[in-house]
Amino acid sequence: MKLITKIILFSLFFHILFILAGPYVVTYKLDRDIKQSMKNIDIEKCGERWVDGVLYVNTMCLINKESARKPNPDFIYTLIPYDLSNGNALISSPVVLDKSVYWSVHVHNKNTEAFFKRTNLDINKNKFDFVVTNDPLYKNQNLTVAIGKSTRGYIIFRCLIKDFSNYEKLDKFRRTTTIKYISNGS
Amino acid sequence: MNKRRNTISIFIGLAIGFITFYPFTYSSQIGSYLVGVEEISPPNSKMLWRTTFDQSTYKQSIWTRTYMAFNGLLNSIRPEVIYLQAMLDEEGNSLQGKSSYVIQGHSPKCRYWSIAIYNENQMINPINESIKNNFNTDMDQNGNYKIFLSDSSRDINHINHQGNDFTVIMRIYGPDSSYYTDPQSIPVAIIRRQGN
Numbered sequence: 001m002k003l004i005t006k007i008i009l010f011s012l013f014f015h016i017l018f019i020l021a022g023p024y025v026v027t028y029k030l031d032r033d034i035k036q037s038m039k040n041i042d043i044e045k046c047g048e049r050w051v052d053g054v055l056y057v058n059t060m061c062l063i064n065k066e067s068a069r070k071p072n073p074d075f076i077y078t079l080i081p082y083d084l085s086n087g088n089a090l091i092s093s094p095v096v097l098d099k100s101v102y103w104s105v106h107v108h109n110k111n112t113e114a115f116f117k118r119t120n121l122d123i124n125k126n127k128f129d130f131v132v133t134n135d136p137l138y139k140n141q142n143l144t145v146a147i148g149k150s151t152r153g154y155i156i157f158r159c160l161i162k163d164f165s166n167y168e169k170l171d172k173f174r175r176t177t178t179i180k181y182i183s184n185g186s
Numbered sequence: 187m188n189k190r191r192n193t194i195s196i197f198i199g200l201a202i203g204f205i206t207f208y209p210f211t212y213s214s215q216i217g218s219y220l221v222g223v224e225e226i227s228p229p230n231s232k233m234l235w236r237t238t239f240d241q242s243t244y245k246q247s248i249w250t251r252t253y254m255a256f257n258g259l260l261n262s263i264r265p266e267v268i269y270l271q272a273m274l275d276e277e278g279n280s281l282q283g284k285s286s287y288v289i290q291g292h293s294p295k296c297r298y299w300s301i302a303i304y305n306e307n308q309m310i311n312p313i314n315e316s317i318k319n320n321f322n323t324d325m326d327q328n329g330n331y332k333i334f335l336s337d338s339s340r341d342i343n344h345i346n347h348q349g350n351d352f353t354v355i356m357r358i359y360g361p362d363s364s365y366y367t368d369p370q371s372i373p374v375a376i377i378r379r380q381g382n
Contacts, residue, residue, distance in 0.1 A: 003191055010199020011206070018207035022252030026259055063309055069259040070304050070355060073313035079260075102298045102359050106242075106262060112255045114242045114263045119360070121297075156260045160298060162321050164314050 023112045030067035030154070034081055047171060053179045055079040056171065059161075076170050078157040080179050082132055085151050087181035089132040090143075093157060094176050095123050102160040107132055109150040116146035131182070138184060155179075210249060211256045212306060213353050218271060221250040224369045226270070228291070228376040232278055235270040235356065235374045239366055268365060268372065270356040275377045283349040286336035291375025293320055293329035297360030301333060301375070305350040315346040333375075 038050045046061035057077040062068035071077065082089045096103040099121060105128070107116035118128065130144040134151060159174065161167055209216040222236030240246040241254040242261040254261055258269065274280060275287060281303075289301060300319035303310060310316040318333050324342050325331045334341070337349045354377065358365070365372045 003195055006192070006195035007198045007202070010195050011202035012199075014200050014203025015206045016203075016248075018203055019210065019248050019252050022207070022210065023255035026255040030259060060313060063311055063313070067259060068308070069255075069257055070302075071309065072300065072357060073302060073309055073317045074300050074319055104262065104266060106260065106266075108242070108260050112242060112251065112260060113244055113246070114261070115244070117263055117266055119266065121360070154260055158262070 024110070026067065026069070027110055027112060027154075031081065033065050033067045034079070051175070053080060054177050055081070056175060056177075058171075072158070074161055075158045076161050076167065076174065078159075078174050078177055080155040080177070081152070082155060082179065083152050084132070084134050087183050088135070088138065089155075090129065090180045090182050091132060091155060092127065092129045092176075092178045092180075094173055095126055095128045096120050096159060096173075097126055101162060103158065105155065105157050107146045107148060108154045108156065109148050110152045111150065113149075115148045118144075133184075135184065207252075210253045213257055213271065213273060213304075215273060217253050217257075218273070221247070221253045222271075226369055226372055226374050228276075228374050231276045231376050233272065233274055233276045233377060235272050235372075237268055237270045237369070239264050239268070239369075241269065262359070265361070265363060265366060266359065268358040268361050270358070270372070270374060272354045272356070272374075272377055275379050277379065279379065281352050281354065281377070283337065283347050283351045286334070286380045288378050288380055289331075289333040289335065289345075289354070289375045290378065291331060292373040293325060293331060294358050294365070294373050295362035296358045299356065299358045301345070301354060301356050303335065303345055303347055303350075303352040303354055305352055310346075310348055310350050310352065312346075315344075318343065318345055331375075336380075 034055060037055055040048055040050055042061060046058040049056050057079055059073055062071050103120040105118050106114045108114045130146055131140050132146045134148050136147055138145060159170055218236045221238055224237045226235045238250055241250060242263045298320060300317055302317040323331050333343045333345055335345045335347055337347055
C-alpha cells in the first residue's frame with residue numbers, strides 16, 4: 001500500500017475515533033466536577049449543592065467549571081447523574097405550575113444524546129414521578145417511563161429565573177427532587 | 187523500511203486526525219459550518235446565524251454530537267428549543283470586546299427567548315449582565331427590540347461584554363413549530379457594530 005494511502009486511512013481512523021470519543025471526554029469532565037461538588041466545599045458561596053444523588057447547581061458557580069458549556073444564565077439547573085447498574089431510577093421532582101415560567105426535564109445517555117423530555121406544559125400536577133431504565137421491555141402502568149440506551153447518564157431540570165431576586169425561592173422549591181433505585185419488578 | 191513507513195503514517199494520521207477533530211471542540215467557524223445544517227441571515231445582511239435542529243437527538247450525526255457536547259453540554263432537544271449562534275457582525279467581522287454593538291430584531295413566537303454572550307465556552311461575569319430575554323427587554327408594541335452591547339454604558343436593554351471577545355447565542359424555547367419547517371422565517375437579529 002502506498003504511504004499516502006496509509007496516511008489517509010490512518011487520518012480517517014483517528015478522526016472518527018476522536019469524534020466518537022469527544023462526548024465522553026466532556027462527560028468525563030462533568031463527572032469530575034460532580035465528584036468535586038459532592039464534597040460540598042463551596043457551601044457558603046453556592047449553597048448546599050449535592051444532596052442524596054441530586055446536584056443543585058448554582059448558575060453563578062458554573063463560571064469556572066470546565067464542564068459547564070455555555071450554560072444559560074437565566075436557568076436554575078438541577079442535575080442527577082444516574083447509574084442503572086443499581087436498578088431502574090425512580091425520579092420525583094416538583095413541577096412549576098405557572099406556565100409563564102419555563103420548566104423542563106431532559107434525560108440523556110452517557111454520550112449526551114437525549115431520549116426523554118417533558119415540560120410543565122405536558123404536566124398538570126405539581127409533582128412529576130417517572131422511571132429511567134435502559135430495559136426496552138420495561139413497563140410500568142402507574143408511571144411514565146424513559147427508556148435510554150446506556151447504563152449511566154444524566155437527568156437535567158431547567159427552570160427559568162424570570163427575576164434574579166427570586167433565586168432563593170426557586171432554589172428552595174426544587175429541593176424536594178429525589179432519586180431512588182428500584183428493581184425491575186417494582 | 188516497511189515498519190518505518192507504517193510508523194510514519196500512524197503519526198501523521200494521528201496528527202491529521204487530531205487537527206481535523208479540534209475545530210469541533212470549541213465555537214469555531216469550521217465546526218459550526220460543518221454541523222450547522224441551517225444558516226439564517228437577517229434581511230439585507232451578510233451576517234449568519236447557524237443552527238442545527240437535531241442536536242442531542244438520536245438523529246444527529248456523530249460530528250454534530252461532538253460539536254454540541256463541547257459547545258453546550260446536555261442540550262435541550264427539538265421541538266423544545268432552537269439554538270442560534272452568531273460569531274460575526276453584519277459586516278462579517280468577529281465580535282470584539284473593544285467594540286460596541288447593537289442587536290436589533292423582532293421577538294420570535296415562542297414561550298421564552300434569550301440572547302446571551304459567551305467568551306469561548308464560558309459565561310461572562312457578572313452573568314446577569316450577559317443576557318437579556320423577553321421578560322426583561324423593553325420592546326415596542328410590535329415586538330421589536332434593540333439591545334446594546336458594550337463594556338460601559340448601562341440601561342435596561344444592555345448587555346455588558348466586559349471587554350471580552352464573544353459569541354452570541356440566541357435561545358428560542360417552545361418555538362412556533364413553523365420555524366422547523368421554514369427556518370428562514372425565524373426572526374433573527376442583526377448585529378451591528380457602533381462607531382469605530
